[in-house]
Amino acid sequence: xxxxxxxxxxxxxxxxxxxxxxxxxxxxxxxxxxxxxxxxxxxxxxxxxxxxxxxxxxxxxxxxxxxxxxxxxxxxxxxxxxxxxxxxxxxxxxxxxxxxxxxxxxxxxxxxxxxxxxxxxxxxxxxxxxxxxxxxxxxxxxxxxxxxxxxxxxxxxxxxxxxxxxxxxxxxxxxxxxxxxxxxxxxxxxxxxxxxxxxxxxxxxxxxxxxxxxxxxxxxxxxxxxxxxxxxxxxxxxxxxxxxxxxxxxxxxxxxxxxxxxxxxxxxxxxxxx
Numbered sequence: 001x002x003x004x005x006x007x008x009x010x011x012x013x014x015x016x017x018x019x020x021x022x023x024x025x026x027x028x029x030x031x032x033x034x035x036x037x038x039x040x041x042x043x044x045x046x047x048x049x050x051x052x053x054x055x056x057x058x059x060x061x062x063x064x065x066x067x068x069x070x071x072x073x074x075x076x077x078x079x080x081x082x083x084x085x086x087x088x089x090x091x092x093x094x095x096x097x098x099x100x101x102x103x104x105x106x107x108x109x110x111x112x113x114x115x116x117x118x119x120x121x122x123x124x125x126x127x128x129x130x131x132x133x134x135x136x137x138x139x140x141x142x143x144x145x146x147x148x149x150x151x152x153x154x155x156x157x158x159x160x161x162x163x164x165x166x167x168x169x170x171x172x173x174x175x176x177x178x179x180x181x182x183x184x185x186x187x188x189x190x191x192x193x194x195x196x197x198x199x200x201x202x203x204x205x206x207x208x209x210x211x212x213x214x215x216x217x218x219x220x221x222x223x224x225x226x227x228x229x230x231x232x233x234x235x236x237x238x239x240x241x242x243x244x245x246x247x248x249x250x251x252x253x254x255x256x257x258x259x260x261x262x263x264x265x266x267x268x269x270x271x272x273x274x
Contacts, residue, residue, distance in 0.1 A: 001184060001200055001212070002226060002236050002256055004274070005041050005054050007166050008141035009073035010088030010130035013045035013052020015272055018261040025254040028242060033063035034250075043073075050077050052086075064102045069094040071126070083133035090126040090143070094161075095119070096150050122148050122161065137274040138169040164190035172273050180204040182273060194218060202226075207271045210236075219244060220252070228271055234258040 003021045004011035020042045028034035043054030052075040060067045071092035078085045098118040105113050128141030142165055150159040170184035186198040196219070202212035210226035220243055226236040236256035260272075 001170075001202070001214075001224070002234075002258070003039075003041060004130070004137075004139070004168075005043050005056060005073075006039060007143070007168065007186070008088065008128040008130055008139045009054065009071075009090035009126060009143075010075050010086040010128040010139060010141065012043040012054035012073055012075040012086075012088060013049065013077065014084075014086070014130070014132060014274065015043075015260055015262075016045055016049060018042065018044040019258065020260075021256065021258045023254065023256045025238075025252065027240075027252040028250040029252065030250055035060065035062040037061075050079070051075070052077065056092075064099045066097045066099070067094055068097075073126075075130075083131065086130040086132070088128045088130065088141075090128075092124050092126065092144075094122045094124070096122055120150075122150065124148060124161065128166075132274055135172040136170070139167075141166045141168075162190050162192065164188060170274060178206050180207075180273070200224075204273070216240075226256075231262060231271070232260050234260075 003023065004014065005021070021040070023039040025037045026034070027037070038059045039056065041054065041056040043052060045052045054073045054075070056071045058067070058069045069092055071090050073088055073090035075086045075088040096118070100113055100115050101117055103113050124144045124146050126141065126143040126145060128139060130139040131137065142163060144161055144163055147163055148161040150161055165188070167187040168184070170182060173181040175181055182202045182204060184200045186200070188196040197217045198214055200212060200214035202210050202224070204210050208228040210224070212224040214222045214224065216222065220240040222238055222240045224236065224238045226234060228234050234257070236258070238254040240252035240254070242250045242252065
């Protein structure tokens, strides 16, 4: 909800200034080997704001699997009197490391874990479109266009990076001069897995303090907050309660820091709601 570049390359340059973002997430507290994710991103308009560039670095650890990815992206904007339509492309390279040597099994001859460590670099391409006007934003993206084999297995144990589709929409409702409501949805569709839907709602108080809640189908109930410490600096936090029954109701925690270099611009819209 607070870093559109992470799901759509066409979002690049939306803030009209250089924007840096960092997110750290620890999932399923108390579950051994549970995922730990770090994401750092930056994007900025160039060439009279009609073009924009961006980049994302991700580090994801889950048990004995580690992924490091770097994606670069570009976006082109078509500006209308009251709206902007953006088209984006991205290229990414992921280092996928599976360390079977770190696993201790009950049976030394377990055929599923007798493989040697696997280390590969996997390229991929993505695209997206993003529409923005004063009180509305919507986007459709395909972060990975190609299905890519992630390990050297040719059996049912093979791991594949699948093409998936993301549809996002949000709307801003003015409840009073000091209170706004921002509902949004995120629909995720991929071959071979159930459709996942996020339903979100945020209350914005005095333009600087956000409180929100969301429901993610087949996954979790989430509480979020965001606070604009200044026109440049924003802090965010999310607390998730899992609904899939891992060691009871496990929780996840996520923090976000964002900095916008808008002191270089005198005509930058502030605050930003999308």
